[in-house]
Amino acid sequence: MSVARLKSVPAPDAGDGAFYAAAEKIYPREISGRFSRLRRAAVIVLLGLFYGVAWLEWDGHQAILFDLPARKFHLFALTLWPQDFLYLALLLIIAALSLFFFTALAGRLWCGYACPQTVWTELFVWIEQWTEGTRSRRMKLDRGPWTAQKVLRKTLKQVLWVALAAWTGFTFVGYFTPIRTLGGGLAHLSLGPWSGFWVVLYGLATYGNAGFLREQVCKYMCPYARFQSAMFDKDTLIISYDPARGEPRGPRRRGTAARAAGLGDCIDCTLCVQVCPTGIDIRKGLQYECIACGACIDACDEVMDKMASPRGLIRYTTEHAVQGAATRLVRPRMLVYGALLTAGAAALVYSLFMRVPLILDVIRDRNSLYREVRGDRIENAYSLKVINLDDRPHSYSLAVSGMRGLELAAPLAPISVPSGSVSNIPARLDVPATDAGGVHSISLTLTALDAPGIRVRETSRFVGPAP
Amino acid sequence: MATRASPEPARRLRGVDFALVLWPSFLAACAASLLFFAAVDPAMLRDAGPHLFAGLDREAGYALGFLFFWAVGALASTVSIYLIRTERSAGRADPPGDA
Numbered sequence: 001m002s003v004a005r006l007k008s009v010p011a012p013d014a015g016d017g018a019f020y021a022a023a024e025k026i027y028p029r030e031i032s033g034r035f036s037r038l039r040r041a042a043v044i045v046l047l048g049l050f051y052g053v054a055w056l057e058w059d060g061h062q063a064i065l066f067d068l069p070a071r072k073f074h075l076f077a078l079t080l081w082p083q084d085f086l087y088l089a090l091l092l093i094i095a096a097l098s099l100f101f102f103t104a105l106a107g108r109l110w111c112g113y114a115c116p117q118t119v120w121t122e123l124f125v126w127i128e129q130w131t132e133g134t135r136s137r138r139m140k141l142d143r144g145p146w147t148a149q150k151v152l153r154k155t156l157k158q159v160l161w162v163a164l165a166a167w168t169g170f171t172f173v174g175y176f177t178p179i180r181t182l183g184g185g186l187a188h189l190s191l192g193p194w195s196g197f198w199v200v201l202y203g204l205a206t207y208g209n210a211g212f213l214r215e216q217v218c219k220y221m222c223p224y225a226r227f228q229s230a231m232f233d234k235d236t237l238i239i240s241y242d243p244a245r246g247e248p249r250g251p252r253r254r255g256t257a258a259r260a261a262g263l264g265d266c267i268d269c270t271l272c273v274q275v276c277p278t279g280i281d282i283r284k285g286l287q288y289e290c291i292a293c294g295a296c297i298d299a300c301d302e303v304m305d306k307m308a309s310p311r312g313l314i315r316y317t318t319e320h321a322v323q324g325a326a327t328r329l330v331r332p333r334m335l336v337y338g339a340l341l342t343a344g345a346a347a348l349v350y351s352l353f354m355r356v357p358l359i360l361d362v363i364r365d366r367n368s369l370y371r372e373v374r375g376d377r378i379e380n381a382y383s384l385k386v387i388n389l390d391d392r393p394h395s396y397s398l399a400v401s402g403m404r405g406l407e408l409a410a411p412l413a414p415i416s417v418p419s420g421s422v423s424n425i426p427a428r429l430d431v432p433a434t435d436a437g438g439v440h441s442i443s444l445t446l447t448a449l450d451a452p453g454i455r456v457r458e459t460s461r462f463v464g465p466a467p
Numbered sequence: 468m469a470t471r472a473s474p475e476p477a478r479r480l481r482g483v484d485f486a487l488v489l490w491p492s493f494l495a496a497c498a499a500s501l502l503f504f505a506a507v508d509p510a511m512l513r514d515a516g517p518h519l520f521a522g523l524d525r526e527a528g529y530a531l532g533f534l535f536f537w538a539v540g541a542l543a544s545t546v547s548i549y550l551i552r553t554e555r556s557a558g559r560a561d562p563p564g565d566a
Contacts, residue, residue, distance in 0.1 A: 068504075068525065068526070068529055069525050069526055071508060071525070082504075082505050082506070082508070085505040085506075088501075088505070177526075192526060193527075194526040194527055194529075194530045195526065197530060198530070220483065220486065221486060221490050223494075
């Protein structure tokens with residue numbers, strides 16, 4: 001057994017090859033207070049959205065559905081196709097920039113309140129507290145023999161965990177295949193093999209991550225936890241213990257004048273360590289394991305109230321504030337992240353508003369430059385690719401311009417394209433031979449007959465005999 | 468659990484190695500699937516591809532594509548871990564050349 005194990009503290013620099021001390025099970029102590037309430041609210045809102053929105057209907061289809069089997073994405077009134085990948089890419093860029101922005105501003109807000117890992121772990125811990133009791137009872141239960149009571153409590157916990165994990169997997173897959181169809185398949189035990197596979201995979205991932213791995217995901221698996229400090233500066237909001245006020249720490253009777261007894265405000269009750277979901281001691285300073293959930297602040301505030309000391313021995317603060325300097329909200333880092341974020345969001349909104357659910361590709365026929373046709377005219381052939389990205393079928397009229405006497409020889413009938421489909425249409429244009437000499441730039445305009453707003457214009461070339 | 472006494476502590480396979488192989492490759496497979504299937508319709512592979520893909524529906528296409536990317540990523544991670552673990556000075560407390 002290595003030294004690291006005996007001290008029961010993970011020692012990343014143990015230097016004996018044990019990069020990872022065997023994980024000690026962490027029993028987070030139950031806690032109430034300002035930040036716990038905030039986190040509870042975040043869990044209820046976020047998970048409520050996740051489990052609820054999947055069932056929301058909009059205009060005859062599921063409101064949010066990344067319909068992979070049909071290759072189209074429904075986002076309320078908007079229907080996106082794989083051709084609209086740009087929007088997804090923009091959305092991901094905006095998400096990354098927001099993460100940078102808010103991390104620089106307020107530290108690991110994401111980790112403490114919004115990360116699925118935190119949110120589901122919280123839910124699983126609630127179940128654990130409900131079935132197995134408080135921290136001390138859970139520790140006693142785990143140490144004790146397998147009594148009927150223990151079997152019952154553990155079984156109940158596992159049943160609830162598995163049920164919740166299965167429901168989570170089902171809901172997740174419900175965002176990719178219509179959830180009502182999926183539910184029907186589940187009810188009749190006729191789930192497709194792949195749908196079943198994904199439900200089980202995501203169910204297992206939820207169970208493993210939230211029930212079993214918990215803080216180890218943040219400590220060993222999460223890349224963001226490792227690089228988030230790059231976004232930090234001395235004005236970033238962090239959770240910090242105030243050693244100037246707290247030290248020297250030590251137990252004392254209630255009502256003792258701490259300063260007169262040579263003590264700081266920290267009574268060394270270790271509650272801040274007991275409530276920590278990642279099992280660290282915040283009094284040792286900022287550590288990358290800290291997910292900034294604020295549980296230690298709540299615990300310490302409660303103790304300070306009891307000791308009649310002012311709150312805030314552990315508090316949200318900044319490095320500058322701790323050093324007695326002023327905290328600056330506006331700084332170059334914030335401006336750069338903010339500007340990039342605004343630009344990305346503006347680009348997304350603008351492009352979504354300007355989006356025309358129609359794509360026209362014009363390809364000149366490569367086989368012949370031109371052809372002489374009846375009536376002393378010169379003809380060029382093209383192949384048109386018309387993609388209808390709207391969620392209903394349309395008929396389009398084609399118009400051409402750019403040369404004197406340019407006329408459409410085919411297609412003369414409107415082009416009908418079903419919703420979400422591609423039509424390949426051969427087209428022929430001709431001009432009088434007297435006007436055809438040389439290479440000309442022309443344009444083709446496609447307009448939906450029932451919606452003049454759906455209109456695209458593409459340019460191409462018309463080639464005639466050398467003048 | 469590796470100890471100071473074992474001669475080559477770093478070469479042994481540990482539980483965490485599985486996580487280090489499977490997890491980054493899972494993330495990479497998610498990204499790769501997203502990009503690949505945004506451009507390629509699995510039904511297209513079935514219609515245009517060799518007999519290998521005959522009878523493949525879209526859902527199977529997505530799933531197999533994802534698992535394929537995951538496997539490729541896991542292979543790369545495995546080789547990386549192997550190279551790191553078998554490096555001469557890997558995991559030793561002493562600086563290289565001192566042993």
